[in-house]
Amino acid sequence: MAQLIAFNYFYRDSVIHSLDVRIKFVTMILFSAAIGRITSPNQFIGVSLILLAAMVLSRLPFAELFRQMRYFGLLILGIIVIHSFSVSGTKIAPIPGLTVEGFVLGLFFSWRLFLVIIICVIFTGTTALKQLRKGIEWFLHPIPFLPASRIATMINLVFVLIPMLFDQASEILDAQKARCIEVNRNPIRRIKYLTVPLLLQTFKRADELIMAMESRCYTEERTRPVFNIKMKDWIFLSLSVSIMAVVFF
Amino acid sequence: MIILQAEKLTHKFPDGTVAIKDIDLAISEGEFIVIAGSNGSGKTVFARHLNGLLKPTSGKILFFGEALAKNIINARKQIGLIFQNSDSQIVGQTVAEDVAFGPENLKTSASQVAKIVAEALEAVDLSQYAKQNPQLLSGGQKRKLAVAGVLAMKPKVIVFDEPFTGLDYPGVRQVLKQLVELHKSGHTIVLITHELEKTLAHADRLVVMDKGRIVLDGLPEEQIYKVAQYGIRLPEIGERGVGAMTWLS
Numbered sequence: 001m002a003q004l005i006a007f008n009y010f011y012r013d014s015v016i017h018s019l020d021v022r023i024k025f026v027t028m029i030l031f032s033a034a035i036g037r038i039t040s041p042n043q044f045i046g047v048s049l050i051l052l053a054a055m056v057l058s059r060l061p062f063a064e065l066f067r068q069m070r071y072f073g074l075l076i077l078g079i080i081v082i083h084s085f086s087v088s089g090t091k092i093a094p095i096p097g098l099t100v101e102g103f104v105l106g107l108f109f110s111w112r113l114f115l116v117i118i119i120c121v122i123f124t125g126t127t128a129l130k131q132l133r134k135g136i137e138w139f140l141h142p143i144p145f146l147p148a149s150r151i152a153t154m155i156n157l158v159f160v161l162i163p164m165l166f167d168q169a170s171e172i173l174d175a176q177k178a179r180c181i182e183v184n185r186n187p188i189r190r191i192k193y194l195t196v197p198l199l200l201q202t203f204k205r206a207d208e209l210i211m212a213m214e215s216r217c218y219t220e221e222r223t224r225p226v227f228n229i230k231m232k233d234w235i236f237l238s239l240s241v242s243i244m245a246v247v248f249f
Numbered sequence: 250m251i252i253l254q255a256e257k258l259t260h261k262f263p264d265g266t267v268a269i270k271d272i273d274l275a276i277s278e279g280e281f282i283v284i285a286g287s288n289g290s291g292k293t294v295f296a297r298h299l300n301g302l303l304k305p306t307s308g309k310i311l312f313f314g315e316a317l318a319k320n321i322i323n324a325r326k327q328i329g330l331i332f333q334n335s336d337s338q339i340v341g342q343t344v345a346e347d348v349a350f351g352p353e354n355l356k357t358s359a360s361q362v363a364k365i366v367a368e369a370l371e372a373v374d375l376s377q378y379a380k381q382n383p384q385l386l387s388g389g390q391k392r393k394l395a396v397a398g399v400l401a402m403k404p405k406v407i408v409f410d411e412p413f414t415g416l417d418y419p420g421v422r423q424v425l426k427q428l429v430e431l432h433k434s435g436h437t438i439v440l441i442t443h444e445l446e447k448t449l450a451h452a453d454r455l456v457v458m459d460k461g462r463i464v465l466d467g468l469p470e471e472q473i474y475k476v477a478q479y480g481i482r483l484p485e486i487g488e489r490g491v492g493a494m495t496w497l498s
């Protein structure tokens with residue numbers, strides 16, 4: 001199976017990696033909000049340059065990431081084309097329906113989309129799941145009636161269980177291939193023979209997992225995550241807040 | 250001193266299966282007890298009563314003379330249970346995170362958790378894997394990880410439910426060595442297995458279950474001759490008798 005690496009975590013020794021996860025969260029949200037607000041080409045270029053700097057700082061393998069995300073390019077092209085023809089305005093002579101305003105609108109729209117994707121790639125690429133979980137727990141904790149630690153545990157379990165489920169599914173498939181399931185091309189039959197045992201095993205596994213967690217005293221009142229916030233986190237935060245201030249006002 | 254005692258323990262499942270019936274068993278502090286029995290004889294169901302995961306239909310479990318059900322969290326801390334399938338008790342994304350799960354449930358402070366985890370991993374010789382994904386460990390190492398997870402709770406009693414299933418020769422030896430060391434360091438050991446030839450030399454006592462009841466209970470060298478009638482393979486008994494029944498040379 002081809003390894004899909006976009007939106008995966010890569011361990012690198014970089015400034016962005018070592019930032020406090022909460023600061024990264026806030027910055028990500030600020031930047032995404034700003035991207036929604038910017039309108040002038042100068043602002044677009046400014047934000048793009050900042051993100052470019054973040055990409056370089058993060059030391060993620062962007063060449064490979066872009067190669068894998070090249071199909072997004074089609075989507076972006078599609079957006080530009082649709083906008084170009086569906087907005088009325090100054091006509092461009094040879095092609096009927098094509099307008100300058102439409103083209104510009106489409107260009108900005110897809111540029112925004114692209115920038116948001118870049119933000120997500122940087123965030124997920126530089127944040128280990130454990131950090132992410134800690135951050136989520138910290139942000140949700142003050143909200144009353146919301147079981148922050150349960151949600152954090154659930155997120156954690158999902159990421160533990162999903163690879164196991166894939167392993168299990170491929171084992172079931174292999175066992176059935178060994179018994180020539182491929183001779184019969186009826187897809188419904190194949191889905192049935194995959195999902196029924198997979199579901200049964202999953203329920204059994206979940207049951208065992210619950211038992212194991214209970215026997216290790218699982219509660220929702222757990223040790224709170226600790227953070228080690230440093231000077232550079234504050235510097236980073238003040239930098240991004242001031243950039244946003246410039247964009248907004 | 251009797252640490253754990255079952256009194257007329259009976260468990261009937263909602264579907265009518267009587268998994269264990271009228272079990273009386275007193276386990277002394279520091280004892281190494283082997284519980285054998287054919288498949289379906291009720292060993293796992295019994296083990297799950299020992300730390301309160303299953304509630305008896307009738308009868309009770311006493312821990313230091315007090316009803317175990319009274320303080321279930323304390324019981325789960327003090328009586329560690331290693332499950333038959335070690336894959337399904339892994340809850341962490343790294344080895345260290347998995348070991349931390351128990352102490353975090355007890356709201357131990359984060360710095361204390363780190364210390365406990367380091368000690369537990371040291372005790373089972375897995376320190377160098379602390380940051381690794383647990384799914385990448387070998388079978389024997391996974392069992393040892395489960396042991397570390399239990400050790401992090403500082404238990405007095407450790408119950409092993411068929412810990413050798415699916416392990417190769419080095420794996421069995423790894424786990425067995427761990428078991429013997431835990432016993433030496435003062436833990437009370439309850440080992441559920443039918444592989445007597447691998448383990449019996451280390452046991453102080455042999456208990457055999459059949460159809461949910463205890464049918465044999467006593468010194469290994471006295472009881473060993475009677476096991477065959479209950480569906481357990483009678484190991485070859487040489488000149489050294491039960492003393493030779495170990496895979497540790």
Ligand SMILES: Nc1ncnc2c1ncn2[C@@H]1O[C@H](COP(=O)(O)OP(=O)(O)O)[C@@H](O)[C@H]1O
Pocket residue numbers: 262263264266267268286287288289290291292293294295
């Ligand atoms: N959840 C359940 N519901 C109904 N019957 C069960 C359940 N779990 C176990 N049993 C039955 O209880 C008996 C004892 O099972 P178990 O303790 O797992 O045996 P083993 O000695 O192999 O560990 C078996 O007959 C089994 O079918």
Ligand SMILES: [Mg+2]
Pocket residue numbers: 292293294333410411
């Ligand atoms: Mg069993």
